[in-house]
Amino acid sequence: MGFKEEITDHFLNGHQKYLRNISVDCIIFGFHENELKVLLLNAKYAGQWALPGGFIEKEEHMDEAAKRILKQRTGLDDIFLQQFHVFSTPDRSTKKINTQFLKTSGVSMEGSWMFDRFISVGYWALVDFTKVKPVADVFSDACEWFNIHTIPELILDHNDILQKALENLRAQLNYHPIGYNLLPEKFTMPELQKLYETILDRTLDRRNFQRKIFGTGILKKLEETKKGVAHKAPYYHKFDLRKYQKALKGGMGFEL
Amino acid sequence: MGFKEEITDHFLNGHQKYLRNISVDCIIFGFHENELKVLLLNAKYAGQWALPGGFIEKEEHMDEAAKRILKQRTGLDDIFLQQFHVFSTPDRSTKKINTQFLKTSGVSMEGSWMFDRFISVGYWALVDFTKVKPVADVFSDACEWFNIHTIPELILDHNDILQKALENLRAQLNYHPIGYNLLPEKFTMPELQKLYETILDRTLDRRNFQRKIFGTGILKKLEETKKGVAHKAPYYHKFDLRKYQKALKGGMGFEL
DNA sequence: TTATCATTGTGTTATGAAGACACAATGATA
DNA sequence: TATCATTGTGTCTTCATAACACAATGATAA
Numbered sequence: 329m330g331f332k333e334e335i336t337d338h339f340l341n342g343h344q345k346y347l348r349n350i351s352v353d354c355i356i357f358g359f360h361e362n363e364l365k366v367l368l369l370n371a372k373y374a375g376q377w378a379l380p381g382g383f384i385e386k387e388e389h390m391d392e393a394a395k396r397i398l399k400q401r402t403g404l405d406d407i408f409l410q411q412f413h414v415f416s417t418p419d420r421s422t423k424k425i426n427t428q429f430l431k432t433s434g435v436s437m438e439g440s441w442m443f444d445r446f447i448s449v450g451y452w453a454l455v456d457f458t459k460v461k462p463v464a465d466v467f468s469d470a471c472e473w474f475n476i477h478t479i480p481e482l483i484l485d486h487n488d489i490l491q492k493a494l495e496n497l498r499a500q501l502n503y504h505p506i507g508y509n510l511l512p513e514k515f516t517m518p519e520l521q522k523l524y525e526t527i528l529d530r531t532l533d534r535r536n537f538q539r540k541i542f543g544t545g546i547l548k549k550l551e552e553t554k555k556g557v558a559h560k561a562p563y564y565h566k567f568d569l570r571k572y573q574k575a576l577k578g579g580m581g582f583e584l
Numbered sequence: 585m586g587f588k589e590e591i592t593d594h595f596l597n598g599h600q601k602y603l604r605n606i607s608v609d610c611i612i613f614g615f616h617e618n619e620l621k622v623l624l625l626n627a628k629y630a631g632q633w634a635l636p637g638g639f640i641e642k643e644e645h646m647d648e649a650a651k652r653i654l655k656q657r658t659g660l661d662d663i664f665l666q667q668f669h670v671f672s673t674p675d676r677s678t679k680k681i682n683t684q685f686l687k688t689s690g691v692s693m694e695g696s697w698m699f700d701r702f703i704s705v706g707y708w709a710l711v712d713f714t715k716v717k718p719v720a721d722v723f724s725d726a727c728e729w730f731n732i733h734t735i736p737e738l739i740l741d742h743n744d745i746l747q748k749a750l751e752n753l754r755a756q757l758n759y760h761p762i763g764y765n766l767l768p769e770k771f772t773m774p775e776l777q778k779l780y781e782t783i784l785d786r787t788l789d790r791r792n793f794q795r796k797i798f799g800t801g802i803l804k805k806l807e808e809t810k811k812g813v814a815h816k817a818p819y820y821h822k823f824d825l826r827k828y829q830k831a832l833k834g835g836m837g838f839e840l
Numbered sequence: 841t842t843a844t845c846a847t848t849g850t851g852t853t854a855t856g857a858a859g860a861c862a863c864a865a866t867g868a869t870a
Numbered sequence: 871t872a873t874c875a876t877t878g879t880g881t882c883t884t885c886a887t888a889a890c891a892c893a894a895t896g897a898t899a900a
Contacts, residue, residue, distance in 0.1 A: 347605040350703055390672030390703060411670055414705050416646030447606060447646060449670050518877080535879070536859065543857095553866095559876040560866040581857090774848080791850070792888065809895095815847040816895040837886090 334466060336435050339426075343441035346383035351446045352394050353381040353486070354409070355493035356402065358457035359510040362519070364476040364526045365457065366490065367401060369468040371483055373422070373429025377474075378483045379490065380465070381448070394451045401471060402460045408509040409453040412496040415489055416447045425483065429467070452493040454509035476526075501527055502580040508567045516554055516562035517541075524582060532582075544580060546572040590722060592691050595682075599697035602639035607702045608650050609637040609742070610665070611749035612658065614713035615766040618775070620732040620782045621713065622746065623657060625724040627739055629678070629685030633730075634739045635746065636721070637704070650707045657727060658716045664765040665709040668752040671745055672703045681739065685723070708749040710765035732782075757783055758836040764823045772810055772818035773797075780838060800836060802828040 329337070356367040371378045382397040384390050391411070398407045423443040430437055462471035474480070479490060497506070506527065507520055521537050541547060548568050553561035585593070612623040627634045638653040640646050647667070654663045679699040686693055718727035730736070735746060753762070762783065763776055777793050797803055804824050809817035 347701070347703065349603040350606050384672070384703070386701070387674045389674055390670060414646060414667055414670060416640070418643045418645055445603070445642070447603065447640070516877095533859070533861090534877085535861085538878080539880095540858085557876090558868055559874075560868085560878085562877060772848095789888070789890090790848085791890085794849080795851095796887085813847090814897055815845075816849085816897090818848060 331466070332433060332435060335430070335433055336437070338466075339430065339435070339437055339440040339442050342383070344386075346385055346441075348441055349444055349446055351381055351383055351448045352390065352397060353379045353415075353448050353450050353489055354394060354397055354401075355379060355450065355452040355490055356398065356460075357452060357454050357497065357510065358460060358473060359523055359526070360457040360473070362522045362526070364523075365473040366476055366479065367460070367462060368472060368474050368479075368482070369401075369464060370470040370472075371425070372467055372469055373432075374425045374483050376483045377480050378468075379486045380471075382465075390449060394453075398453055398455075400465065401463055402455055403463065404455060404459060407453050407455055408505070409451050410496075410500065410504065411449060411451050413450045413489075413492050414447060415450060415485060417485065418445060420448060420484060421445045422484065448489070450489050450493060452497055454506060456510070456512055458512055498527055498529075502582055503576055505567070505569070505572050505576060508569060508572060514550065514552070514564040514566055516564060518562055520565070528582065540581075544571070544575045546575050587722070588689060588691060591686070591689055592693070594722075595686065595691070595693055595696040595698050598639070600642075602641055602697075604697055605700055605702055607637055607639055607704045608646065608653060609635045609671075609704050609706050609745055610650060610653055610657075611635060611706065611708040611746055612654065612716075613708060613710050613753065613766065614716060614729060615779055615782070616713040616729070618778045618782070620779075621729040622732055622735065623716070623718060624728060624730050624735075624738070625657075625720060626726040626728075627681070628723055628725055629688075630681045630739050632739045633736050634724075635742045636727075638721075646705060650709075654709055654711075656721065657719055658711055659719065660711055660715060663709050663711055664761070665707050666752075666756065666760065667705060667707050669706045669745075669748050670703060671706060671741055673741065674701060676704060676740060677701045678740065704745070706745050706749060708753055710762060712766070712768055714768055754783055754785075758838055759832055761823070761825070761828050761832060764825060764828060770806065770808070770820040770822055772820060774818055776803075776821070784838065796837075800827070800831040802831050 358365045358367065367380060368377045369380050380397060380401045382393060384393040391409070394409055395407065398409065399405060421444065426440075426442050457473070462473070464471040476494065479487065481487065482490070501524070507523060510523060511519065517538060520541070521532060521534065524537070525532055546568055547565045550564040550566060552564045554564060555561065614621045614623065623636060624633045625636050626632075636653060636657045638649060640649040647665070650665055651663065654665065655661060677700065682696075682698050713729070718729070720727040732750065735743065737743065738746070757780075763779060766779060767775065773794060776797065777788060777790065780793070781788055802824055803821045806820040806822060808820045810820060811817065
């Protein structure tokens with residue numbers, strides 16, 4: 329099936345495969361070079377960036393739909409994800425930009441389920457940046473990481489969704505294994521601290537941070553030090569997942 | 585329009601008025617006689633109790649839909665409500681019980697949008713028990729308060745939804761004006777403490793509780809004492825909403 | 841009229857967590 | 871070999887929380 333046929337089929341018959349009026353949007357967080365990043369798609373139809381998203385199959389759990397979408401964009405299974413909010417303003421419709429997209433694709437069409445209003449469920453996901461291979465979808469030209477502080481204007485209400493996702497991530501910081509999912513297996517203490525500082529958007533005292541983290545017992549210090557760095561080489565650490573999970577049960581107490 | 589016609593119209597044409605595949609369920613919390621209570625409907629179609637719920641109109645914000653549903657059940661405007669989770673297991677369909685309901689109502693029908701799978705968005709609401717006049721809907725015989733500790737078996741996954749609502753209410757306790765919305769304008773300190781104890785499901789020290797609450801400055805002590813009680817009469821208090829809102833910004837710090 | 845008693849109202853102390861802060865150790869680079 | 875940015879660690883102070891006891895109140899019972 330060629331591109332044009334694929335598009336046409338999706339617009340004409342997609343509603344037989346997917347639930348109507350409801351979609352999923354994903355905020356995929358990664359951490360790289362001491363910066364919090366988000367994976368965005370460049371939407372052909374709008375010439376604008378957008379959050380990766382998709383629809384829920386008729387017999388599919390919504391969480392599974394989110395997982396499927398994430399797998400398609402990142403190549404990863406077993407992604408940590410969290411439903412966080414539903415976005416439902418009545419004007420959430422891509423009719424205008426979809427019509428434009430179809431026109432430029434040389435497809436003409438009267439009505440389509442894709443022109444309807446969509447209520448969207450937001451999920452945020454935490455991934456190991458180094459393991460992701462970004463893949464664009466059929467509606468997009470590009471799939472790239474953006475620093476959380478330099479996000480361009482996105483389609484529809486996607487900037488709002490992203491903002492809300494970030495707020496929710498902050499609020500959930502003490503109750504989910506954020507570090508475990510965002511960092512590679514081995515990492516240094518300064519890296520972990522920088523992760524917390526970036527998400528909380530404030531600085532933390534190095535000594536108090538270390539004392540608190542070690543106090544929870546969630547870290548194992550390795551003998552190995554980081555190589556190829558100027559100045560004193562920091563030790564690598566890894567998570568003791570068992571103790572991490574346990575500590576999270578009661579909340580870990582990093583205040584906003 | 586008679587009952588039978590109303591039902592038939594809803595099943596045949598409701599999808600022209602409402603979004604498909606998506607519904608709203610509400611957990612309406614009230615506090616009375618030192619007990620946390622929830623408003624439930626007795627579903628004619630199942631002979632079982634259920635959460636009040638409804639659908640979203642084509643051009644309606646989902647929050648508005650929830651407000652409309654709440655107004656219909658309680659008679660109240662300006663209800664404090666909070667979206668908390670989306671429930672999306674693929675087997676969320678009332679086809680079976682709806683078919684049974686139609687049969688006993690003497691209506692026969694082949695297909696209907698109401699037989700489809702529904703993804704449901706959960707909202708919890710806080711109301712002043714004394715102001716609510718429970719009203720059943722067209723599918724129900726009764727609308728009554730239940731003590732949170734003696735909830736019967738509900739239809740579908742409504743027990744799970746209720747459980748999750750309660751968990752979320754607990755987690756949000758320090759960030760929303762729970763007391764302000766659940767208690768009448770004037771209330772005593774022991775009543776407020778009991779509210780917190782009920783929601784948190786644990787006892788609190790009377791002296792520490794009072795010190796902490798007064799420390800936030802959210803209460804104004806009135807000169808009036810409660811009448812007609814045995815033993816020492818407690819003073820009434822009311823909230824200083826301005827300071828309450830302010831205090832909530834940073835969280836109020838009642839730990840679970 | 842007086843005593844009883846459950847309940848409200850309040851103050852002190854002890855404990856532990858969090859915040860502020862300084863200096864020695866390391867190891868690549870100059 | 872000296873420099874220097876960065877890592878690694880300990881102490882003191884401050885504040886919030888938890889534990890705890892006794893006096894005041896006022897309806898009820900004797």
